[in-house]
Amino acid sequence: MPRVVHIIGNGDSSLLYEAEPRKGLKLGCNRIGFPVPDMFASCIVDYKFMQAMTNKEIDLPGQWILGFRPKHWMEMHPEYYMRVSHQVKEFYTELPKYAANYTDFNCGHMATHYAANKLKADVIHMYGFDSIFDFNLKSGTDFSLSSDRGGANNLRLADNWRPIWQHMFREFSDTKFVLHYPHDKLKINIDNNVEVKMYDMSHKKQNLSFDQLSEA
Numbered sequence: 001m002p003r004v005v006h007i008i009g010n011g012d013s014s015l016l017y018e019a020e021p022r023k024g025l026k027l028g029c030n031r032i033g034f035p036v037p038d039m040f041a042s043c044i045v046d047y048k049f050m051q052a053m054t055n056k057e058i059d060l061p062g063q064w065i066l067g068f069r070p071k072h073w074m075e076m077h078p079e080y081y082m083r084v085s086h087q088v089k090e091f092y093t094e095l096p097k098y099a100a101n102y103t104d105f106n107c108g109h110m111a112t113h114y115a116a117n118k119l120k121a122d123v124i125h126m127y128g129f130d131s132i133f134d135f136n137l138k139s140g141t142d143f144s145l146s147s148d149r150g151g152a153n154n155l156r157l158a159d160n161w162r163p164i165w166q167h168m169f170r171e172f173s174d175t176k177f178v179l180h181y182p183h184d185k186l187k188i189n190i191d192n193n194v195e196v197k198m199y200d201m202s203h204k205k206q207n208l209s210f211d212q213l214s215e216a
Contacts (some may be wrong), residue, residue, distance in 0.1 A: 002122035005115040006031045008039075011110045014128025016180045017200055022125070023030060025153045027115060029107040029128070031060050041065045041089045045102070045113040047073055063089040067110050068102050092118065098167035104160045109168065116172040123176045131161055133181050162188050169194050 004024030008017050014032060020071045026161050028042040030049055042060055044050065045067035052058040054077060066074070071091045074081040081088075092114050108129055115121045138199040169177055177194045179186075184196040 003120060003126070003196050005119055005121040006125045007108070007111045007115060007127070008036065009111075009126065009129030009130075010127030011128040013181050017127040019176045019180075019199060024123075024125070025119065025121075027065075029111050031058060032128075043067070043092075043107055044070050044182065045105065045110050046070075047213065050074075050109045053084075058080045061124065063087055065111075065114060066091050067105075067107075068093040068095065095153055096164075098171075099164055100160075105162065107159060109161070109164055112177075113168060116168070116175050121175060125180060126180045127180045127216065129179060130181075132165055132179065133183065133186055166190070 001099050004015050004019065006026045007029070007197070008014050008026065009029045017036075018034065018076050026036050026039045028036060028039050030042065030044060032042075039062055041063040043059075043065045047069050049058070050070050050073040053060060054073075058195065063072075064084075068086060071093060074088075093111065094113060095102060095105060101108070108126075112124060112126065115124050129163065152216060170191060173191065173193055175193060179194065179196045180199070181196055182201045184198055186196065
C-alpha cells in the first residue's frame with residue numbers, strides 16, 4: 001500500500017479537500033478554514049502566528065509540527081512552551097539548499113518537505129496552493145491575522161515561492177505530487193512526478209464556494 005499524505009493549505013482552493021472522502025494522513029498549514037477531525041498535525045513556520053497563539057488570539061487544537069522560527073519562539077517563551085508542550089509533536093527545522101532563508105520557506109513548503117522527507121510519502125495530495133497556479137496569495141489565515149496582500153508584496157512572494165516548488169518536486173523525484181485545482185495552467189515547470197487533478201467548479205454537485213480566481 002502506498003503511503004499517502006494530504007496537505008491542506010490556506011488558499012481558496014483548499015475547499016477542494018472536501019469534494020470527496022480522502023484516505024491517508026492529513027497535514028494542515030497554520031489554521032485551515034474547516035475542521036478535519038482526523039488531522040495528523042498542523043504545521044507552523046512564523047513568529048506572527050506563534051505570537052497570536054501565545055496571546056490567545058488564535059486557538060489551534062490538535063498536534064503541531066513547528067519550524068525553525070516557532071522553535072526559537074518557544075526558546076524565548078519557555079512558560080508558554082511548558083503550557084502547550086503536549087501539543088508539539090516535533091520540531092522540523094530543515095531548510096533545503098534551494099531556499100535562501102526561512103522567510104522564503106513558507107508553511108506549505110515546510111509541510112510538503114516534511115511529508116516527502118520525514119514521512120517518506122509515496123503520494124502527496126496538495127490543496128489550497130493557489131499561488132502555484134494564479135496570482136492569488138490570499139490565505140485563510142488572513143481572517144485571523146492581517147497580512148500585506150498588496151500587489152507589490154504578492155509579486156515578491158510569488159517570485160520567491162514558486163522556484164522552491166520546482167526544486168522540491170525535483171528533489172523528491174520518486175514521490176508523486178497531485179495538485180488539486182480548477183485548472184492546470186501552472187506558473188512553474190513540472191516533471192513527470194507532478195500532476196494536476198482538475199475540478200469543474202460550475203458543476204453543482206461539487207457544492208464548493210470560491211472567490212474569483214485571477215490569472216497571473
